[in-house]
Amino acid sequence: MTRLAVPKTYKLYIGGKFPRSESGRTYEVVSSKGAFLANAAKASRKDARDAVVAARAAQAGWSSATGYNRGQVLYRIAELLEGRRAQFVEEIAAAEGVSAAAASRQIDAAIDVWVWYAGWADKYVQVAGNGNPVSGPYFNLSTPEPTGVVASIAPQGSSLLGLVSVIAPVILSGNTIVVIASEPYPLSAISLSEVLATSDVPGGVINILTGSAAEIAPWLASHADVNALDLTGAEALEWIDLQISAADTLKRVLAPVSGVPAATLDRIVAFTETKTVWHTKSLI
Amino acid sequence: MTISQPVTLAPAERAISMLGGDLTERALRLHLEGLSGVDAVGLEQRAADLGTRSIKTTSKAWALDRIIQLIDLTTLEGADTGGKVRSLVAKALTPDPSDPGTPRVAAVCVYGDMVPFAVDALASANAPHAVNIAAVATAFPSGRASLRVKLADTADAVAAGADEIDMVIDRGAFLSGRYGEVFDEIVAVKEACRREDGTYAHLKVILETGELNTYDNVRRASWLGILAGGDFIKTSTGKVAPAATLPVTLLMLEAVRDWHRLTGERIGVKPAGGIRTSKDAIKYLVTVAETVGEEWLTPQLFRFGASSLLNDVLLQRQKLTSGHYSGPDYVTVD
Numbered sequence: 001m002t003r004l005a006v007p008k009t010y011k012l013y014i015g016g017k018f019p020r021s022e023s024g025r026t027y028e029v030v031s032s033k034g035a036f037l038a039n040a041a042k043a044s045r046k047d048a049r050d051a052v053v054a055a056r057a058a059q060a061g062w063s064s065a066t067g068y069n070r071g072q073v074l075y076r077i078a079e080l081l082e083g084r085r086a087q088f089v090e091e092i093a094a095a096e097g098v099s100a101a102a103a104s105r106q107i108d109a110a111i112d113v114w115v116w117y118a119g120w121a122d123k124y125v126q127v128a129g130n131g132n133p134v135s136g137p138y139f140n141l142s143t144p145e146p147t148g149v150v151a152s153i154a155p156q157g158s159s160l161l162g163l164v165s166v167i168a169p170v171i172l173s174g175n176t177i178v179v180i181a182s183e184p185y186p187l188s189a190i191s192l193s194e195v196l197a198t199s200d201v202p203g204g205v206i207n208i209l210t211g212s213a214a215e216i217a218p219w220l221a222s223h224a225d226v227n228a229l230d231l232t233g234a235e236a237l238e239w240i241d242l243q244i245s246a247a248d249t250l251k252r253v254l255a256p257v258s259g260v261p262a263a264t265l266d267r268i269v270a271f272t273e274t275k276t277v278w279h280t281k282s283l284i
Numbered sequence: 285m286t287i288s289q290p291v292t293l294a295p296a297e298r299a300i301s302m303l304g305g306d307l308t309e310r311a312l313r314l315h316l317e318g319l320s321g322v323d324a325v326g327l328e329q330r331a332a333d334l335g336t337r338s339i340k341t342t343s344k345a346w347a348l349d350r351i352i353q354l355i356d357l358t359t360l361e362g363a364d365t366g367g368k369v370r371s372l373v374a375k376a377l378t379p380d381p382s383d384p385g386t387p388r389v390a391a392v393c394v395y396g397d398m399v400p401f402a403v404d405a406l407a408s409a410n411a412p413h414a415v416n417i418a419a420v421a422t423a424f425p426s427g428r429a430s431l432r433v434k435l436a437d438t439a440d441a442v443a444a445g446a447d448e449i450d451m452v453i454d455r456g457a458f459l460s461g462r463y464g465e466v467f468d469e470i471v472a473v474k475e476a477c478r479r480e481d482g483t484y485a486h487l488k489v490i491l492e493t494g495e496l497n498t499y500d501n502v503r504r505a506s507w508l509g510i511l512a513g514g515d516f517i518k519t520s521t522g523k524v525a526p527a528a529t530l531p532v533t534l535l536m537l538e539a540v541r542d543w544h545r546l547t548g549e550r551i552g553v554k555p556a557g558g559i560r561t562s563k564d565a566i567k568y569l570v571t572v573a574e575t576v577g578e579e580w581l582t583p584q585l586f587r588f589g590a591s592s593l594l595n596d597v598l599l600q601r602q603k604l605t606s607g608h609y610s611g612p613d614y615v616t617v618d
Contacts, residue, residue, distance in 0.1 A: 049609055056611075224602075225611025245608070 010040045010186065012047055012210060013193030015054030016203015022046045027211065029187060032097025040186045043209040045219040048178065051207040052225055055149045055176035058204030063146045063174030070172060071121030073200045078114045080195045081107070088188055092159045095185045110161045113263050117168035120268055124173060128269045132276070139279040144272035146174035147252060148227035151220035153180050153213050155233040155260050159188040162260045166232050169267035171205055175228075178207045178220060182233065186210035213237060221245045228252035228271050232261055293464050294471035299511040301547070309464030316463055316507060322499035322535060331531040334574055335567040344566070348601050349387050351565045351593070352379060354583055356418055356554065358393040358591045359618075360425075360522065366401040369394055373405035375616055376415045380598050382614070383605065389594065390583035391416035391448060395424070396441035403445040418448035418488070422473055425492075425521035427452035431469060438476040441485075448486040449477050452521060453505065455495045463508060470512035488554055489514035493532045494524040502532055506539035516552035522589060527557025530567055537575040544576065553580075556589025562600045565593055591618060 010029075011018040023044035029037045062070070081088075085107055092103035129143040150170045155162030163181060170177045181189030193208045209216060214237055221229055222245040229246045231239050235256040246253050254270050261267065291309040293299070303311045339347055357376045359368060372392050380386040392402055396419045406412050419441035423429035429437075438449055451473045457465045470489060477485040489509035493502050509517045517536055520527040533555040540551045553572070559565055565588060572580050580586050595615045602610035 052609070219609065222608035223611070224609060224614055248608075 007038065010038050010190045010210070012041050012043055012051075013190065013196070013206070013208040014047065014051045014204075015057070015207065016197060018193070018197070019047075019050075021211070022050070025211075029095070029184070031094050037094055038187060040190070040210045043180075043211040043216055045216060047209055047211075048216045048219050049223075051178040051209060052149060052151075052220070052223055054204040055178050055207055056225055058202055059146075059148055059174075059176045062171070062176055062202060062205045065174070067122035067125065070174065071118050074114065074118035074121060074168065074172060077195060077199045077201065078111050078118065080199055081111050081114065081192075084191065084195055087191055088160060091187045091191060092185075095159055095187055106159065106161050110164045113161065114164050114168050116263050117172050117268070120265065121172040124265065124268050127265065128272070134278075137281045139281060140276065141279070142274050142276045144173065144269055145275050147271050147273050148175060149178065149225060150175045150228045150230055150271050151178045151180075151217075151223070151226045152230035153217055153233040153237070154182055154189070155257075156182045156184065156213075156236065158182065158260050159185040160192065162233065163189050163192065165261050165263065166230055167206060169263070170230065170271050171201075173268055173272055175271050176205045176207075178209065178226070180213045180216055180220075180233075181208055181210050183210075183212060217242055218245065221251075222248065224249050226251060228254075230254045230271070231256045291464055294468045296467070296471045296474075296511065296513050298513060298547075298549075299467070302511060309467075312463050312467060312508075312511070313461075315511075316504040319500075319503055319507060322503055324499050327499060327535055328531045331529075331534045331571065334534070334571045335530060337567075337570045339566050339570070344600075345604050347566050347569055348562060348597050348604070350569065350581060351562065351588065351597050352389055352601075353387045354581070354586055354588050355389040355594055355597075356391045356393040356556070356587045356589045357389045357594060358522070358556070358589055360393070360395060360420060364395060364398055366398070369398045369401040370405040371616075372618075373402055373409070373415070375594070375618075377406075377409055377411055379594060380601065380615070383601070386598070386601065388415055390587055391418045393418040393420065393450065393589060395419065396421050396437055396444070396446070399441055399444040399446050413447075416447040416486075417445060418450055418486075419444075419446035420450045420452075420521075422451040422469075424450070424452055424490075425523040427454050427492075428456075431472065434469070435472060435476045438473050442477055442479060446485055448488060449473070450488045450490055450518060452490045452492060453509070455492055458496070458501070458505060458508075463504075467508060467512045470509065470514060474513045486515045487513065488516035488518045488552070490518045490521055490556075491536075492521055492524055493519050493529075494526045499531070499535055502535050503539060506536045507543075510539065510543050510551050514551070516554050516587070518554040518556055518587075518589065520555075520557045520589075522557030525558075528555035528559055528589075530571060533568060534571050534575060537572060537580075540580075541576045550580070550585055552585040552587065554587040554589055556587075559588055559590050560592050560596060562593075562597045565590075565597070 021041040025042040026039040027042045089103045132140040134140040152166045221242040293307045376389045376392045402417045421438040422434035491505040599610045
């Protein structure tokens with residue numbers, strides 16, 4: 001007797017929960033050879049709106065955790081990713097049409113990038129901050145602080161490495177993120193959210209939408225409660241228009257890059273604001 | 285509880301017309317306990333059905349503006365100050381400074397001793413009576429004080445310039461079956477709402493449905509409040525959970541509808557507490573329109589008691605006007 005397969009329902013990840021799209025829509029995800037793989041949720045503008053509300057609600061708590069604490073939470077996600085390696089290999093190999101070895105290399109790279117960024121959580125302030133020379137008996141200190149809620153478009157040509165390369169630098173400083181996953185390769189993004197849901201990262205810090213970036217991104221770009229727009233994977237979109245509507249609410253905007261962005265300190269600092277304080281040198 | 289001898293109640297006009305000239309506690313009890321029981325499943329099903337209507341585009345724009353016009357903008361905290369009441373009044377007069385076309389709310393709702401600050405704030409804005417001033421009275425929210433104190437509380441608020449009085453019923457007496465006591469108290473408070481010139485401040489009777497336990501009790505209390513002379517019946521103080529729910533409000537609207545059919549007189553309804561989103565508020569509008577009719581959707585006959593609802597409505601309104609989502613940075617922090 002043949003056993004009836006039990007396929008997985010791929011849903012969105014918003015506020016630590018896995019809702020279907022509010023619109024009820026799905027789209028077919030196919031392999032590189034055109035074979036059907038799964039139905040993924042096709043997020044609507046209202047899902048994006050809900051995700052921003054969840055991200056905003058989580059932001060105060062996440063940014064008030066110590067950098068050390070955030071780093072530990074990120075390390076733990078890397079540990080859990082290791083444990084799910086087999087599932088990711090299977091998904092990436094099927095979706096991108098690469099060999100198991102190549103898929104495995106992508107996961108290695110993704111975990112390494114994640115760990116690299118995790119290390120910065122309690123260090124970026126010291127490196128990017130400054131003591132400024134001023135005339136007068138004052139200490140003058142500038143430190144980077146998280147900007148708030150960031151909307152990101154993940155690189156379209158990569159399942160996992162591209163996604164983690166945009167998520168990690170945003171959240172480590174205390175931002176929360178609403179990220180639109182790669183439209184052709186969304187399955188690893190939802191598997192990543194299953195990892196996140198069982199880790200220590202609070203619900204709402206990372207929100208993952210699957211579906212059409214061209215449809216959702218304009219709503220996030222013009223949303224008044226989003227503080228920054230990361231257009232990394234928006235190369236193929238009308239991203240100048242996105243920049244223009246983001247300018248209405250003075251968002252920070254990071255321009256698109258080709259392929260997977262390199263891991264740099266600049267990506268972390270791009271989503272921070274500089275706070276400068278004057279403090280008296282009173283005890284001299 | 286049996287009544288050994290007929291206790292005569294205060295001669296309230298409506299009760300006399302409904303129950304006959306010989307107004308006794310026994311007659312009131314027979315009337316209230318003779319009301320048919322509430323079909324709880326049917327009520328909740330009906331309320332849930334009414335909550336599924338889709339209100340979009342121009343209807344939504346109309347609904348949002350109407351919701352604002354129906355709001356009693358409320359602050360009822362122990363930490364209320366004159367300054368807080370002044371800023372509440374400013375917000376009531378100009379809910380959204382970025383859009384002067386935004387309608388004003390119906391009233392501000394404050395504690396009795398805060399009424400002078402509200403009067404003063406309206407006068408200094410050159411807008412006396414642009415919005416009503418509602419004061420909670422009768423030892424709000426518990427209602428646990430002597431009648432003398434409750435009447436003085438009411439009279440003070442009216443003398444200070446309150447246009448509307450929100451009184452609480454004595455839930456202890458109601459639940460013990462002493463309907464006559466509750467009735468007499470409402471009649472007495474109504475009389476305390478009388479101003480020197482012979483006009484009356486509007487009286488809203490708070491049933492505190494969250495403490496009445498059953499739908500049957502809510503129906504009885506609604507009739508009791510109407511018979512004793514309330515201009516409005518109001519669900520809750522907002523200090524007890526559950527506060528306003530859609531089924532309870534539907535049930536009170538049905539009592540108001542039945543009263544209107546019997547007498548032609550229109551009584552107001554005010555759900556209060558727990559209504560925080562435009563989406564919820566629109567469900568209430570639908571319920572009102574479908575139960576008592578659209579003519580009830582005026583500030584004279586329907587109100588929302590709310591504090592955070594207004595900001596959510598303003599955000600939705602900004603979204604409709606501008607075409608993009610707004611955020612909490614674009615409305616006031618209360």
